[in-house]
Amino acid sequence: MRFSDWHVLVDNGFGVTAEFARVRRDILEGIDAIRWPPGAHDFALRPADLRARPQQRNGVKPIKEAFVSLLADRGWRLEHDLFDAHLTLPGGVPFAVEWETGNISSSHRAMNRLGLGMHEGRIGGGILVVPTRALYAHLTDRIGNFAELERYLPLWERWDGEPGFGYLAVVTVEQDRLDPTAPYIPRGTDGLALP
Amino acid sequence: MRFSDWHVLVDNGFGVTAEFARVRRDILEGIDAIRWPPGAHDFALRPADLRARPQQRNGVKPIKEAFVSLLADRGWRLEHDLFDAHLTLPGGVPFAVEWETGNISSSHRAMNRLGLGMHEGRIGGGILVVPTRALYAHLTDRIGNFAELERYLPLWERWDGEPGFGYLAVVTVEQDRLDPTAPYIPRGTDGLALP
DNA sequence: TATGGATCCATA
DNA sequence: TATGGATCCATA
Numbered sequence: 001m002r003f004s005d006w007h008v009l010v011d012n013g014f015g016v017t018a019e020f021a022r023v024r025r026d027i028l029e030g031i032d033a034i035r036w037p038p039g040a041h042d043f044a045l046r047p048a049d050l051r052a053r054p055q056q057r058n059g060v061k062p063i064k065e066a067f068v069s070l071l072a073d074r075g076w077r078l079e080h081d082l083f084d085a086h087l088t089l090p091g092g093v094p095f096a097v098e099w100e101t102g103n104i105s106s107s108h109r110a111m112n113r114l115g116l117g118m119h120e121g122r123i124g125g126g127i128l129v130v131p132t133r134a135l136y137a138h139l140t141d142r143i144g145n146f147a148e149l150e151r152y153l154p155l156w157e158r159w160d161g162e163p164g165f166g167y168l169a170v171v172t173v174e175q176d177r178l179d180p181t182a183p184y185i186p187r188g189t190d191g192l193a194l195p
Numbered sequence: 196m197r198f199s200d201w202h203v204l205v206d207n208g209f210g211v212t213a214e215f216a217r218v219r220r221d222i223l224e225g226i227d228a229i230r231w232p233p234g235a236h237d238f239a240l241r242p243a244d245l246r247a248r249p250q251q252r253n254g255v256k257p258i259k260e261a262f263v264s265l266l267a268d269r270g271w272r273l274e275h276d277l278f279d280a281h282l283t284l285p286g287g288v289p290f291a292v293e294w295e296t297g298n299i300s301s302s303h304r305a306m307n308r309l310g311l312g313m314h315e316g317r318i319g320g321g322i323l324v325v326p327t328r329a330l331y332a333h334l335t336d337r338i339g340n341f342a343e344l345e346r347y348l349p350l351w352e353r354w355d356g357e358p359g360f361g362y363l364a365v366v367t368v369e370q371d372r373l374d375p376t377a378p379y380i381p382r383g384t385d386g387l388a389l390p
Numbered sequence: 391t392a393t394g395g396a397t398c399c400a401t402a
Numbered sequence: 403t404a405t406g407g408a409t410c411c412a413t414a
Contacts, residue, residue: 054398055398057397059396059397060395060396060397061395061396080393080394080413080414081392081393081394081414100395101395101396102300102394102395102396103298103300103301103395103396103397103407104304104405104406105297105298105300105301105303105304105406105407106298106300106394106395106396108300108303108304108307109299109300109303109304109394110394111307112303112306112307112347112350113394115350116346116347116349116350119349119350119353120349140396140397140398141397141398141399142396142397142398142399142405142406142407143396143397147404148404148405151311152307152311154311154314154315155307155310155311155314158314158357162353187396187397249410250410252409252410254408254409255407255408255409256407256408275401275402275405275406276402276404276405276406295407296407296408297406297407297408298395298407298408298409299393299394300394300395301406301407301408304406305406308406335408335409335410336409336410336411337393337394337395337408337409337410337411338408338409342392343392343393382408382409383399383400383407383408383409
């Protein structure tokens with residue numbers, strides 16, 4: 001999958017550290033590891049067909065697996081009840097990453113969760129990964145997406161400079177290309193996994 | 196329906212004004228106007244049956260109708276693309292109310308929407324109405340509820356004292372009583388519901 | 391029981 | 403097309 005943009009909302013200086021360089025590299029490599037169809041060398045998505053009845057769209061559940069998997073390989077801890085993944089940095093401060101392909105409203109909760117984590121001193125910073133609008137158009141309806149989150153960014157940028165709020169960014173991802181011959185990513189509980 | 200609690204998160208002094216007294220009265224009367232079954236003198240809810248397959252629960256869509264209707268009668272404006280209802284106060288500042296029976300994550304978005312409205316100066320304050328956990332237990336699964344929102348309140352209380360942030364509260368509501376002989380509130384066909 | 395999510399609906 | 407919502411799912 002293709003990394004699109006990195007929107008920094010809060011940065012107390014962490015963004016220029018070596019620790020950050022490592023976080024950034026892990027996340028970019030995690031995004032790059034996402035492939036479709038299984039075994040492909042990139043992420044080629046079958047376009048949604050909104051005229052079909054019922055509409056044909058790609059499901060989202062399997063998408064993040066390769067991402068989370070790579071982070072785990074890189075030493076990140078996966079604890080579903082906290083954040084998708086977090087890494088304890090040399091200074092002893094956990095840094096969290098949330099991959100958000102739930103409903104757009106769930107992205108609001110994820111941002112608030114990162115904010116609360118910083119407010120309570122449980123994490124020093126975090127990143128939310130969401131689809132661009134161009135990717136969103138082909139996935140399950142109403143999935144989190146940057147375009148819709150964008151007008152709320154000023155609310156979260158207010159945290160910049162507050163004690164405990166070390167770093168916060170929204171990272172966007174997109175398909176490498178559309179391919180009408182690719183299979184749709186299965187939806188629902190049929191349990192398909194990316195390799 | 197029964198008013199349960201009024202949790203004030205932000206108050207720049209609005210809470211002691213005559214305008215606030217009017218807002219409060221309208222909201223309390225709006226809550227009181229919610230009845231079940233239709234035509235009843237109170238809100239008597241059939242208990243959810245979580246052992247049945249599929250689970251039997253009450254839908255939420257019709258619940259807020261009487262509330263919103265009463266506010267409209269009291270001069271509040273209903274504009275679905277902004278807030279459920281808002282009232283322009285003598286000072287010229289709109290005050291917003293959101294009735295939240297969407298998913299709990301949608302309650303996070305609603306709080307952020309109120310915050311953004313104050314940040315941008317479009318409203319002077321707002322109120323979010325959500326079910327208590329006791330009401331939540333009998334409604335569509337994962338509906339917004341106070342218990343689950345509670346740990347995030349410190350995040351929104353941080354807005355207190357900030358310019359533009361006049362007033363913010365979370366108001367909770369609950370059934371008057373459970374009644375096994377009452378009909379279930381009908382559900383829609385959203386999400387994964389079978390048609 | 392508790393929490394994060396995934397999916398489809400309604401309407402402007 | 404855009405936004406808020408409503409409904410079940412998976413799993414600890």
